[in-house]
Amino acid sequence: MGRRSKLRRGGRAITAIPGGFLHLSLLASLRRRPSLQAHAQLLLLGLPLPAPTASRLLRPHLRSGNPSASLRLFLRVLRDRDCDRRPCPVDSQEDVPDSSSFSAALAACSRHASPSPGFSIHAFLLKSRFASNVYAANSLLHFYGSFGLHSLAHKLFDEMPTRDTVSFNTLISSYVQSCCIHDAFEVFRIMVESGLRPDGWTVTALLGACAELQDLRAAKAVHGVARRMLEPQVFHSGEVATSLVDAYVKCRGMELARQVFDLAEDNARNARLWTTMVSGYARAQEFDIAQRLFHEMPEKDTVAWTALIGGFVRAGRYKEAVVLFEEMEEAGFEADEATIVTVLSACVGYGNIDLAKRLHCLVGRDGLINRNAKLATTFVDMYAKHGCIQTAQEVFSGVDDDFKTLELFNAMINGLARCKFGEKAIALFDEMGSLGLHPDKITFVCILSACRYSGLVSQGFRIFDSMEEKYGVKPEIEHYTCMADLLARDGQLDNAYIFIQNMPFKANSVVWSSLVRACMLHGNIKIRKLAEEQLLQLDPNYKPENLPLSNLFSEGKRKERTARVRKFLNHKPVCKHTK
DNA sequence: ATAGGGTTAG
Numbered sequence: 001m002g003r004r005s006k007l008r009r010g011g012r013a014i015t016a017i018p019g020g021f022l023h024l025s026l027l028a029s030l031r032r033r034p035s036l037q038a039h040a041q042l043l044l045l046g047l048p049l050p051a052p053t054a055s056r057l058l059r060p061h062l063r064s065g066n067p068s069a070s071l072r073l074f075l076r077v078l079r080d081r082d083c084d085r086r087p088c089p090v091d092s093q094e095d096v097p098d099s100s101s102f103s104a105a106l107a108a109c110s111r112h113a114s115p116s117p118g119f120s121i122h123a124f125l126l127k128s129r130f131a132s133n134v135y136a137a138n139s140l141l142h143f144y145g146s147f148g149l150h151s152l153a154h155k156l157f158d159e160m161p162t163r164d165t166v167s168f169n170t171l172i173s174s175y176v177q178s179c180c181i182h183d184a185f186e187v188f189r190i191m192v193e194s195g196l197r198p199d200g201w202t203v204t205a206l207l208g209a210c211a212e213l214q215d216l217r218a219a220k221a222v223h224g225v226a227r228r229m230l231e232p233q234v235f236h237s238g239e240v241a242t243s244l245v246d247a248y249v250k251c252r253g254m255e256l257a258r259q260v261f262d263l264a265e266d267n268a269r270n271a272r273l274w275t276t277m278v279s280g281y282a283r284a285q286e287f288d289i290a291q292r293l294f295h296e297m298p299e300k301d302t303v304a305w306t307a308l309i310g311g312f313v314r315a316g317r318y319k320e321a322v323v324l325f326e327e328m329e330e331a332g333f334e335a336d337e338a339t340i341v342t343v344l345s346a347c348v349g350y351g352n353i354d355l356a357k358r359l360h361c362l363v364g365r366d367g368l369i370n371r372n373a374k375l376a377t378t379f380v381d382m383y384a385k386h387g388c389i390q391t392a393q394e395v396f397s398g399v400d401d402d403f404k405t406l407e408l409f410n411a412m413i414n415g416l417a418r419c420k421f422g423e424k425a426i427a428l429f430d431e432m433g434s435l436g437l438h439p440d441k442i443t444f445v446c447i448l449s450a451c452r453y454s455g456l457v458s459q460g461f462r463i464f465d466s467m468e469e470k471y472g473v474k475p476e477i478e479h480y481t482c483m484a485d486l487l488a489r490d491g492q493l494d495n496a497y498i499f500i501q502n503m504p505f506k507a508n509s510v511v512w513s514s515l516v517r518a519c520m521l522h523g524n525i526k527i528r529k530l531a532e533e534q535l536l537q538l539d540p541n542y543k544p545e546n547l548p549l550s551n552l553f554s555e556g557k558r559k560e561r562t563a564r565v566r567k568f569l570n571h572k573p574v575c576k577h578t579k
Numbered sequence: 580a581t582a583g584g585g586t587t588a589g
Binding site for chain 2: 098099100101103104106107133134135136137138139140141142145164166167169170173200201204205208238239240242243245246270271272273274275276278279301302303304305306307308309310313314336337338339340341342344345374378381385414
């Protein structure tokens with residue numbers, strides 16, 4: 001361990017006094033001057049840091065803003081303790097991070113772009129004396145859930161010595177988020193059986209499951225459960241009312257949603273409940289009612305505006321969406337991340353280039369786009385889809401590494417694939433691991449598509465073969481489709497045919513028609529007949545002229561429609577803040 | 580101390 005007591009900065013040596021005092025005064029200055037945060041934290045990284053100080057330093061920072069730097073610091077502290085290999089004094093509160101800093105750190109891990117810091121903290125937690133602390137364990141549960149690692153979450157849950165309502169709620173939400181609805185209800189059953197009373201969070205999670213399934217009957221059943229099992233004041237709260245309305249809306253039960261809304265008491269009728277109703281009517285394409293309700297809404301906010309704008313976008317009424325956005329700005333509401341994402345798709349649909357550029361400027365200011373993966377992903381996706389792959393890449397590489405998420409990589413790889421930059425896509429794919437990001441099944445669809453559009457046969461198979469053994473992602477029919485098409489486009493039509501027949505899935509019409517198309521291209525009549533027989537079995541009305549060549553056509557049409565968009569987008573936004 | 584809620588969507 002290189003323990004330095006002197007740090008150099010700008011030619012001036014700062015003498016550090018080992019011990020807590022310096023840290024505490026730094027901490028104080030850090031609170032007062034946010035601009036110093038990054039520097040002060042770097043300074044601290046070079047110092048031996050007493051753990052209690054670290055805890056005090058970290059707790060407020062891990063909760064808000066950019067937790068990445070704080071997380072690095074926390075891990076550093078943990079490693080320092082670990083390297084010392086001192087026997088951990090069981091009763092001593094000294095020199096060891098306390099349990100609440102583990103919770104705070106894990107909460108930060110859940111919001112981090114990559115799961116790796118969370119894995120490390122789990123390891124340290126196991127060695128600490130808080131391994132069975134229910135707060136720490138619940139935070140860990142939430143961490144696994146937030147990265148969709150529900151099997152790890154469940155394993156952890158099974159091993160927890162104590163479980164409380166929060167543990168159950170967290171596991172249920174984890175399953176709902178991974179669309180394992182059946183498991184979510186199963187956990188709920190066990191929860192009730194073990195005598196724990198569900199609370200508002202439980203009901204909300206279950207209603208989320210009903211909404212996901214679009215199962216109106218299930219939503220009604222959960223409504224009944226809530227009425228019977230919740231404390232009356234919880235049942236009548238705005239939170240529960242909002243989840244009920246949200247579930248009914250998503251299950252297309254507007255009348256029921258309206259009933260809940262009408263019956264809600266005044267204190268439960270908050271902005272969220274209003275917004276849910278507005279967005280519900282907008283989803284149901286009842287724009288008159290949605291707008292009337294929106295105007296009746298006592299305290300509109302950015303989210304409510306965004307909900308209505310989003311309704312118009314979803315209905316393809318882009319012009320109205322853009323007009324509404326302008327009204328919103330005039331009324332003095334500031335666009336947030338969701339607004340930008342929503343309005344951007346309206347711009348693309350409506351061909352409003354000036355607004356798209358203005359939005360890019362808006363998020364380029366203060367480098368917002370460089371620290372917000374969702375924004376960056378939307379812009380990367382938009383630029384790539386319009387063939388502005390260079391601008392897409394600029395947006396991508398502008399994002400700080402700590403903020404690069406799996407979705408962002410997927411969007412960039414997908415963009416490179418579509419523009420036939422296969423090699424670049426593979427390079428990017430290889431880069432993910434170093435940021436602690438694990439490719440998922442979507443990543444593989446993108447990267448294998450990159451190979452097929454660029455004719456990279458051997459690389460494609462190398463990656464395909466590594467999917468399960470190296471990355472633990474089981475190939476699905478989409479991946480097999482890519483591989484069959486990769487072979488077919490390469491002219492290996494016999495191999496493609498054999499490959500399709502040996503797939504562990506029943507080939508669908510997508511697979512066969514891509515083979516027919518490749519046969520037409522390479523003039524292979526024998527395989528084409530075989531493929532067409534299969535297509536006829538799948539669809540007795542199959543005719544070669546109905547073959548979904550539409551891909552090609554629509555691509556051509558899309559290109560034409562977006563040519564104008566691209567022309568403008570290729571010029572960087574005229575904005576000094578961007579970049 | 581630990582968890583979500585309404586807006587984003589190819």
